[in-house]
Amino acid sequence: MVDAARALCILVVTLWHWTLSITHRTADGSLSMPNPIHTVPGGWLATWVLQIMPVFFLVGGYVNLLGWERSQTRGTSAGQFVRDRLRRLLLPTAVWALVWLAGELIASALPGTHRWMWEWFPGYLTPLWFLGVYGVLIATVPITASLHARHGAGVLAALVLLIAVGSVADRGAGLAWAGWVTAALVWLFCHQLGYAWRTWQLGHRPLPQRLAIAAAGLAALAGLTVAAGYPLSMVSTTGDAESNIFPTNATIAALAVFQLGLLVLITPSAERLLGRPAVWKPVVAVNVVALSVFLWHMTAYLVVLWVYEGLGGTLPAEPTAGWWAQRWLWLLAPSAVLAVLAVLFAPVELAARRPRKGAGR
Numbered sequence: 001m002v003d004a005a006r007a008l009c010i011l012v013v014t015l016w017h018w019t020l021s022i023t024h025r026t027a028d029g030s031l032s033m034p035n036p037i038h039t040v041p042g043g044w045l046a047t048w049v050l051q052i053m054p055v056f057f058l059v060g061g062y063v064n065l066l067g068w069e070r071s072q073t074r075g076t077s078a079g080q081f082v083r084d085r086l087r088r089l090l091l092p093t094a095v096w097a098l099v100w101l102a103g104e105l106i107a108s109a110l111p112g113t114h115r116w117m118w119e120w121f122p123g124y125l126t127p128l129w130f131l132g133v134y135g136v137l138i139a140t141v142p143i144t145a146s147l148h149a150r151h152g153a154g155v156l157a158a159l160v161l162l163i164a165v166g167s168v169a170d171r172g173a174g175l176a177w178a179g180w181v182t183a184a185l186v187w188l189f190c191h192q193l194g195y196a197w198r199t200w201q202l203g204h205r206p207l208p209q210r211l212a213i214a215a216a217g218l219a220a221l222a223g224l225t226v227a228a229g230y231p232l233s234m235v236s237t238t239g240d241a242e243s244n245i246f247p248t249n250a251t252i253a254a255l256a257v258f259q260l261g262l263l264v265l266i267t268p269s270a271e272r273l274l275g276r277p278a279v280w281k282p283v284v285a286v287n288v289v290a291l292s293v294f295l296w297h298m299t300a301y302l303v304v305l306w307v308y309e310g311l312g313g314t315l316p317a318e319p320t321a322g323w324w325a326q327r328w329l330w331l332l333a334p335s336a337v338l339a340v341l342a343v344l345f346a347p348v349e350l351a352a353r354r355p356r357k358g359a360g361r
Helices: 002-019 043-050 053-074 078-109 122-139 141-151 153-172 176-199 207-227 250-274 277-288 290-310 321-325 329-353
Strands: none
Touching: 002 053, 002 250, 002 277, 002 290, 002 329, 043 250, 053 078, 053 122, 053 141, 053 176, 053 250, 078 122, 078 141, 078 290, 078 329, 122 141, 122 176, 122 290, 141 153, 141 176, 153 176, 153 250, 176 250, 207 250, 250 277, 277 290, 277 329, 290 329
């Protein structure tokens, strides 16, 4: 179930960026990519399911705890565990960065004015915040896993209290720095909730307990958005002065609980479905190249954008009927490019997972 959730996360993020981004040129020629949620009546409700970043951290907590437990059984040191986990994350990321940096340096050496990627398409780099936050959480696993083993629900309760205090300091007292501290606590909470998912076997609890998790998350979401005035949309939306995701606030913690509830509710049915080879094999295939897809999906998208404009296409700034009619193009064309990139760079991801000689000794 966890592998299926991770594959789903990768697919949702990729397809959202490709098909639900109104990517267009601004007055200075830069690329902007807002989403069309504000134009769809009730579209915010879809973000309560499709804002999938909390699930990334839930899955991360689950698999990191599993890896930690296995490393303890093998006698691997905490330092070696962290190094091995970070290597899986950082080696493919370093290759991605080096390829893009080489391209930028070549472009800067050519005649004419050069604009760096972050100047004309900052949206390309925005998804990469996940890697930085996730890397920090990996580094803290020896501590957070030990706290979970000793205190369990007490750690989650303490994080909820700190998030509440930070939220009051941010929104009530106007302390902006408290908002960023709260953001870090929210992602730590999501990761820690993944520990609970694994150790408490939440997917195999009685139905009333699984329903209670989803209901608690839904109630918290309703309270924060309706009573406390947080935005209804879980993604940044045109026209909203505030975003729930930048900086991340308490609604995302509530969303994590709600989404965990949905996952554990469907676990029995999902596991029966995943027992079929026709369903399980695609899940395995996606997970084999998950990080490569995450790193390179925006490159594939950009290649298609360049080709599209080179052939005379115009990128609309609004979700017109023509824009909606083209969604098939922005699904199929980047998929073809990404398939090529995956063949080229997935070997790096696979190499990063191989145990190094002497590891665990």
